[in-house]
Amino acid sequence: MKAIQFSRWIAQLSTLNPKQRDQLRTSLSRASGLPPDAIKAPSHCPHCQSRELRPWGASSDLPRYRCKACGKTSNALTGTPMARLRKRHLWQDYAEALIQSLSVRKAAIHCGVSKNTAFLWRHRFLSRIAGHQAQHASGIVEADETFFLESFKGQRKLPRPPRKRGGSAKRRGLSAEQIPVLVVRDRSGQQADFKLEKLDAVHVGEQLRPLVDVDAILCTDSAGVYAHFAKAAGITHRPINPSQKRRVDGAFHIQNVNAYDSRLKSWMIPFHGVATKYLTNYLGWRRLLERYNAQINPLICLGESLGYTDVQQLTQT
Numbered sequence: 001m002k003a004i005q006f007s008r009w010i011a012q013l014s015t016l017n018p019k020q021r022d023q024l025r026t027s028l029s030r031a032s033g034l035p036p037d038a039i040k041a042p043s044h045c046p047h048c049q050s051r052e053l054r055p056w057g058a059s060s061d062l063p064r065y066r067c068k069a070c071g072k073t074s075n076a077l078t079g080t081p082m083a084r085l086r087k088r089h090l091w092q093d094y095a096e097a098l099i100q101s102l103s104v105r106k107a108a109i110h111c112g113v114s115k116n117t118a119f120l121w122r123h124r125f126l127s128r129i130a131g132h133q134a135q136h137a138s139g140i141v142e143a144d145e146t147f148f149l150e151s152f153k154g155q156r157k158l159p160r161p162p163r164k165r166g167g168s169a170k171r172r173g174l175s176a177e178q179i180p181v182l183v184v185r186d187r188s189g190q191q192a193d194f195k196l197e198k199l200d201a202v203h204v205g206e207q208l209r210p211l212v213d214v215d216a217i218l219c220t221d222s223a224g225v226y227a228h229f230a231k232a233a234g235i236t237h238r239p240i241n242p243s244q245k246r247r248v249d250g251a252f253h254i255q256n257v258n259a260y261d262s263r264l265k266s267w268m269i270p271f272h273g274v275a276t277k278y279l280t281n282y283l284g285w286r287r288l289l290e291r292y293n294a295q296i297n298p299l300i301c302l303g304e305s306l307g308y309t310d311v312q313q314l315t316q317t
Contacts, residue, residue: 038302039076041076042074042075046078047074050068052068054066081305081306090112090113093110093111094110094125095301098285099289101267107122122281123278124305125305132287132288133287136212137186137190137192138188138212139188140186140187140252141186142185143183143220143254144220145181145223146183146261147178147179148178151274152276181279182204185256185260191260193283195283201224204225204226205233212233214233214234214235216235218230218235218237240253260290264283267286267289
């Protein structure tokens with residue numbers, strides 16, 4: 001734009017109404033791309049973990065660094081899921097799409113990219129977020145399982161006849177078609193969930209043993225797998241049997257984890273079935289939204305995707 005045209009354009013800004021000014025701010029923000037501090041300088045070499053990094057020019061608008069220890073060069077994205085991902089100026093918009101829980105196609109429209117790019121970005125953004133969960137649960141710890149229908153969505157070769165996305169199981173009740181997810185939550189809000197290969201004492205014990213403190217009180221339903229784990233680990237167990245119309249026993253119940261299961265299932269509905277191989281990413285996505293609730297913003301989402309926030313700090317453990 002020529003200087004004279006730009007001056008005329010600036011002179012017209014005073015005639016904009018408040019709504020138009022907000023639209024202008026949004027457009028300028030999108031055009032400017034990420035804020036300067038959105039991508040932080042690395043503190044150590046991603047190749048050898050040495051802290052002997054020195055400035056080494058720039059490439060693709062990112063400063064580069066050279067490690068004195070191993071001699072390799074890197075930038076702030078090297079070793080992260082976002083490495084070699086293009087269109088950085090749209091990342092903040094895509095983080096906003098994640099916050100709004102948009103489908104792949106709606107996220108593509110929101111950011112002005114193809115649906116294939118939107119799908120690739122979804123799982124690049126979520127790959128590190130999926131690992132951000134509580135490492136310890138203490139006090140009164142609630143645990144319960146929920147189930148998701150096994151899905152081969154996106155695959156060309158299926159081990160069974162295809163069904164409409166979302167669909168329903170061929171058999172009623174629990175079967176091999178149902179993928180168990182173990183959800184664990186204590187009263188301080190620390191939460192973790194795990195996709196299990198099978199709902200049995202071995203797999204449940206593998207996930208609960210390093211997570212639940214030995215002095216915790218484990219509240220579950222009356223399923224035998226939890227009683228087996230509690231006895232083997234020496235943890236106090238308070239089972240609740242809903243079939244006997246006894247959902248609360250004083251301070252002991254599994255209402256919190258059941259309420260989360262309900263929110264998780266409702267949130268999943270608009271996606272019309274989630275591929276089982278990506279289920280862990282979606283579980284992490286939902287935990288992200290629950291963790292920050294109304295305080296979440298695109299920069300927080302982007303920071304977690306890049307791994308800037310330590311897991312212990314995230315979970316306050």
